[in-house]
Amino acid sequence: MLRKAIEEILVAHKGQGWIMEPESKRLLSLAELPVPRHFWAHTIAAARRYADEIGYPVVAKVVSPEIVHKSDSGGVAVGIADPEELEAVFHRLAALPGFAGVLVEEMVAGLELIIGAKIDYQFGPVILLGMGGTKAEIYQDVVLRMAPLDDLCIITMVKALRANRLLTGYRGEKPVNLAALSRLLLLFSGLVMEMAEYIESVDLNPVLCNSENCVVADARIMLRPPERGAA
Amino acid sequence: MAVIGVSTTNDRHPANVIYNKNRHRYPVEVFAVNPRGGSRQGECVFTRISEIPTPVDLAVIAARAEYVEGIMADCIKNGVKAAVIVSGGFAESGRSDLQERLVQMAREADFPFIGPNCLGIYAPGQADTFFLAGERMVLPPTGHVALISQSGGILVDQMIKFTAEEVGLSIAISIGNKALIRELDLLEALAADPRTQVIVFYIEGFGRNEGRRFVEAVRRCPKPVVVIKAGKSRAGSRAVSSHTASMAGDYEVFSAVLAQFKVLEAKNETELLSFCQSLLCYPRNIEGRVGIVTGSGGHGAVAVDYCSDLGINVPNFSPDVQANIKTLLSTSIQNIAAIDNPIDLTGSAVDDDFVNVANLLSQAEDVDCLLFLMLPYLPGITSDVGARLGQVYQQLRKPMMAYVPLVEKYRMIIDGFEFNGIPVANSIEGAVQMVEALRRPPSC
Numbered sequence: 001m002l003r004k005a006i007e008e009i010l011v012a013h014k015g016q017g018w019i020m021e022p023e024s025k026r027l028l029s030l031a032e033l034p035v036p037r038h039f040w041a042h043t044i045a046a047a048r049r050y051a052d053e054i055g056y057p058v059v060a061k062v063v064s065p066e067i068v069h070k071s072d073s074g075g076v077a078v079g080i081a082d083p084e085e086l087e088a089v090f091h092r093l094a095a096l097p098g099f100a101g102v103l104v105e106e107m108v109a110g111l112e113l114i115i116g117a118k119i120d121y122q123f124g125p126v127i128l129l130g131m132g133g134t135k136a137e138i139y140q141d142v143v144l145r146m147a148p149l150d151d152l153c154i155i156t157m158v159k160a161l162r163a164n165r166l167l168t169g170y171r172g173e174k175p176v177n178l179a180a181l182s183r184l185l186l187l188f189s190g191l192v193m194e195m196a197e198y199i200e201s202v203d204l205n206p207v208l209c210n211s212e213n214c215v216v217a218d219a220r221i222m223l224r225p226p227e228r229g230a231a
Numbered sequence: 232m233a234v235i236g237v238s239t240t241n242d243r244h245p246a247n248v249i250y251n252k253n254r255h256r257y258p259v260e261v262f263a264v265n266p267r268g269g270s271r272q273g274e275c276v277f278t279r280i281s282e283i284p285t286p287v288d289l290a291v292i293a294a295r296a297e298y299v300e301g302i303m304a305d306c307i308k309n310g311v312k313a314a315v316i317v318s319g320g321f322a323e324s325g326r327s328d329l330q331e332r333l334v335q336m337a338r339e340a341d342f343p344f345i346g347p348n349c350l351g352i353y354a355p356g357q358a359d360t361f362f363l364a365g366e367r368m369v370l371p372p373t374g375h376v377a378l379i380s381q382s383g384g385i386l387v388d389q390m391i392k393f394t395a396e397e398v399g400l401s402i403a404i405s406i407g408n409k410a411l412i413r414e415l416d417l418l419e420a421l422a423a424d425p426r427t428q429v430i431v432f433y434i435e436g437f438g439r440n441e442g443r444r445f446v447e448a449v450r451r452c453p454k455p456v457v458v459i460k461a462g463k464s465r466a467g468s469r470a471v472s473s474h475t476a477s478m479a480g481d482y483e484v485f486s487a488v489l490a491q492f493k494v495l496e497a498k499n500e501t502e503l504l505s506f507c508q509s510l511l512c513y514p515r516n517i518e519g520r521v522g523i524v525t526g527s528g529g530h531g532a533v534a535v536d537y538c539s540d541l542g543i544n545v546p547n548f549s550p551d552v553q554a555n556i557k558t559l560l561s562t563s564i565q566n567i568a569a570i571d572n573p574i575d576l577t578g579s580a581v582d583d584d585f586v587n588v589a590n591l592l593s594q595a596e597d598v599d600c601l602l603f604l605m606l607p608y609l610p611g612i613t614s615d616v617g618a619r620l621g622q623v624y625q626q627l628r629k630p631m632m633a634y635v636p637l638v639e640k641y642r643m644i645i646d647g648f649e650f651n652g653i654p655v656a657n658s659i660e661g662a663v664q665m666v667e668a669l670r671r672p673p674s675c
Contacts, residue, residue, distance in 0.1 A: 116475025120484045122442035128475050136474050144479055144487035146443065153491070201476040222473050 002194050005030050010198040010223065017223055020063055021070075022103055024219040028204075031191040033184060034215045036208075038105035044090050048083050050104040057081050059105040060089045061218075066098030068220065071134045079107065108215055110208035111166055111176055115185060115216075117147070117192040117202040119224065125196045127189055129157050131166075132206040139163070149189040154182045167209070174211035181214045200224045232358065233280055233287045233311070235302055236294035236318075237263035239271045245317055245362030246293035247271075252365045259358050260285065280309045287311045291351065291360045296320030299347065300332055307340040314344040315351035315360045322408050323348050330410050337411050349407025350383035353390070355400055363387065374399015375428035376507050377421045379414060381406055381435045382461070389433070389500070396504050396657075398511070401426040413438075415445050422452040429510045431457045431503065442485065446492035455510045455668075457495045459503050460485060493671045505664035508654040513630045519670030520544045522598035523573035524588055526580050526612070530604040530634075530659060531573030537663040543670065545572050552595050559587040572598070581611035586619050593627035600630040600669065602662055607641040617644035621651025630669060634662040 009027045013019045019027065022040040029035055039050035040063060051058045062075035070076050075096055077089040086104075093102050114132030119125055123146050130142030143160040145153055158167060158178065169175035184207065192202065200222045208217045232253055236246035246263075253261045263271065268278040277283055280290065280302075290306045292299055296318050306314055321330040330347065337344055345351055351360030355373040361383075371393040378393075380386035383405040390403060401424065404417060414432055421427045430452070437445060449456050463482040489496050495510075497503035521543055525531045538545050548556070548571055556570045561584055568584075569575040576584045585603065592601055603620060606612065617633070624631045633648045635641050637657035648655045656662040 114474060116473065116479070118473075118475050118479045118484070120442075120479070120481070121439055122437040122481070123446070123484055123488050124440050124443045126479060126484050126488065128479050130478065137477060140478065142478050144484055145491050146446065146488045201473040203473045203475050205474055220473060222476070 002197075003030065006191075006195060007198075010195060013221075013223060014198075014226075016065060017225065018068060019221040019223065020065060020100075021061065021218060021220070022063055022101075024221045025216070027221065028191075028216055028219055031187060031194075033187050033191070033204075034180075034213060035219075036106040036108050036215050036217060038103055040101050041090075041104050042101040044087055047086060047090050047102055047104050051080070051083065051086055054104065054106045057107045058086065059103075059107055059217075060086060060093065061103045061105065062093040062096050062099065063101045063103055064096055064098035065100060067096060070218075105217075108208045108210075108217060110210035110214070112206035113181075113209055113214075114142070114203065114205040115188055115207050116204065117188070117199070119196055119200060125192050127185070127192065129185065130161065131163050136205060147189045148193050149185055151182065151186070154185050157185070176209035177211055177213060180212070181209055184214045184216075198224060232259050232261045233264050233277075233283055233290045233306075234261060235264040235280075235290060235292045237265050237271070237276060239265065239267070239269045239276060242271075244293070246291070248362045248364050249291055249293065249317070249360055252359055256365055257356070257358050262287070280305045280311060283309075288313070289358070289360075290314040291317060293317040293362065296326060296329055296347070300329065300336070303333060303336060303342070303344070307336070307342050311342075313342070314346075315349070316344055316346035316407075317349065317351060317360065317362060318346075319348040321347045322410070330408060334410050343412055344410075345404065345412050346407045347410060350386065350405035352405075353400075353403040355402075361387070361405075369394045371403075372397065372399040373401075375401050375426060375511055376431060377401050377417075377424070377427040377429070378403040378431045378433075379406060379417050379421075380404070380433035381409065382433060383407065385433050385461075389503070392500055392504060393507075396508065398504060398507055401428075413441070415441065415448055418445065418448050418452060418456070422448075422454060427454065428514065429455050429457065429507050431459070431507065433459050433461065435461050436481075442488065446488055446494065449492050449494055455495065455514055455671075456493075457497055457503065457506050457510070458489055459497045459500075495668060495671065501658075501661060502664050502667075505654075505656055505661045506668040508656070509632065509665035509668040512652050512654045513669050515669075516671050517599045517630060517669045518544075519600070519666060520546050520598045521600050521602050521666050522548075522592045522595075523602045523604065524576065524585065524592070525573060525604035526576050526578055526606045526609050527604070528569065528575045530606070531569075531575050533659050534602060534604060534663055535573055537660050538666070541663065541667050543663065543666055546597055548572055548595070548597050552591070552597055555591055556588060559591060560584055578606070578609050579611060580609065582613055582616045582619055584611075585616055586623060589620050589623040589631070590627070593623055593629040600632070600666055602666060603631060603633040604659060604662065605633060605635045605644065607635060607644050614641075614643040615647065617647025617649075617653075617655075618651065619647070621648050621653055624653055625651055632656065632662045632665040634659050 025035045041047035112133035116128040125147040131139045141162045204216045234250040238244040253259045263276045369391040
């Protein structure tokens with residue numbers, strides 16, 4: 001059953017074809033997927049107020065309906081140390097096309113994973129887990145499974161990653177919280193099954209995993225284009 | 232069987248070929264149909280199905296596309312049970328409308344048909360709707376592999392390869408445009424077919440969500456399913472807007488989901504044959520910890536390399552097992568044989584060395600299958616060695632695979648293995664693939 005509040009977000013963005021980060025994160029939160037603390041600021045004053053509330057350092061990301069890949073357009077700044085730097089970043093982001101505000105967000109440290117979904121023509125909803133970040137397509141270290149996932153399936157996915165040892169504690173690093181990762185994958189799988197009719201693909205990238213938690217640091221939901229011939 | 236479209240003037244017409252081979256080679260009562268009627272070779276050609284004096288089980292339709300709809304209506308009206316539509320000229324050449332009408336009519340009448348644009352069914356010793364003259368075909372023996380193929384050409388080619396390796400078929404079906412009966416329907420039918428033990432599909436692609444229904448049916452199927460896929464490269468350069476869509480291409484998803492549901496994907500024809508040979512002997516899964524036994528260090532090293540490529544475990548033997556192996560060996564090789572995995576019994580080994588090691592490893596926990604790489608030309612090896620190792624398997628039932636060069640000279644060794652239920656490969660790589668076939672991970 002598609003939850004009403006989630007459906008409303010999906011329907012509201014149909015015309016745009018995709019859902020920008022703040023709204024994607026609101027949707028994920030409704031499905032109980034953990035996201036970092038964040039605020040959508042439209043003015044410098046608001047951005048500073050939110051950053052104070054979160055505590056420096058913070059991340060600032062452009063919100064723009066015209067920018068799907070924010071990093072590629074210089075729309076992401078991490079490790080912002082103080083209000084002056086935040087103000088400078090705000091000005092820079094405000095000059096980007098389609099500027100519709102800045103997402104001010106808590107800095108989270110962790111291993112960068114990608115969790116994705118795609119509605120495959122032959123197999124319907126499939127889930128992807130891999131080494132994430134902006135270079136995900138260089139690593140090409142991903143595993144795919146047909147959704148819905150179950151606990152056993154998730155264990156085999158994590159084991160099948162080539163970089164599996166980065167998750168289980170490599171060279172004295174603390175292992176990532178695999179229980180949190182499993183919970184996140186399970187919730188995501190359920191959400192994808194729920195909204196399969198509406199979506200084309202989803203990137204949760206990066207998902208930041210550390211020894212305590214796994215949080216979705218960025219999200220992009222691409223919606224299914226209207227059927228050809230339909231109004 | 233009624234063959235519709237038989238010509239009274241052109242005996243090379245596909246319908247004539249089908250009529251002739253079934254009339255002369257199979258235990259089938261076959262009737263020729265052509266609206267023009269007449270006779271050929273003293274046999275009556277019926278003008279319509281309704282004239283045939285006995286009930287018809289199968290109509291093979293090899294008439295021009297535009298006549299097929301009328302012929303099918305006639306079949307349904309006269310209680311024919313099913314059809315193979317050999318004719319082309321449907322969806323594959325832009326006439327999806329003609330094809331759609333056939334599907335609708337068949338659905339309404341609950342009338343199963345295979346095709347159109349296909350060769351249909353080859354059932355060894357029973358019937359054959361392939362429009363290829365009997366003397367041109369290479370016919371595999373009757374056996375237990377079912378081969379289903381979208382492409383007729385590939386199917387016939389595979390039948391040649393299966394014959395060469397003496398792997399028998401329960402049935403071979405070319406489904407062509409698969410307008411009504413598709414892979415999924417055949418999977419369900421063959422899962423219940425007592426003659427079929429292994430089901431093989433050559434697949435170009437599934438329809439929308441059809442792959443999902445297929446793997447869900449595989450989950451319910453108690454028999455191993457092998458798929459060989461054509462069309463792995465990405466179709467066109469569709470704009471891809473997300474990392475996920477870019478990294479989860481059509482083939483990547485296909486391959487991953489099949490593995491998820493324990494379908495074995497054969498990457499090429501050699502693998503396909505090795506998989507089938509192995510699965511016919513051992514339908515059950517193993518973890519895949521292989522013990523390798525040979526008379527040549529080189530053979531052992533090559534096999535270990537292939538195992539490592541496929542991620543197959545070749546574990547070290549425990550000190551106990553190694554010590555026991557040593558005590559079992561002929562005195563002449565006790566100090567020269569390599570007794571850890573892979574075991575190299577050396578060129579001085581005799582049959583007894585192989586048999587004793589097989590006995591011991593069949594009872595050792597260290598490995599769950601054994602791979603014998605035989606060098607039949609070694610002076611101490613006799614033509615009995617296959618049968619003697621086969622008897623060890625018959626007693627202790629730990630899966631064994633063997634590599635023996637495939638030449639007539641070594642036939643008795645090969646038969647000795649095979650008669651005892653051990654698959655024999657004609658290459659080291661093939662023997663390792665036989666292990667791979669059994670190593671399907673738990674589905675999730």
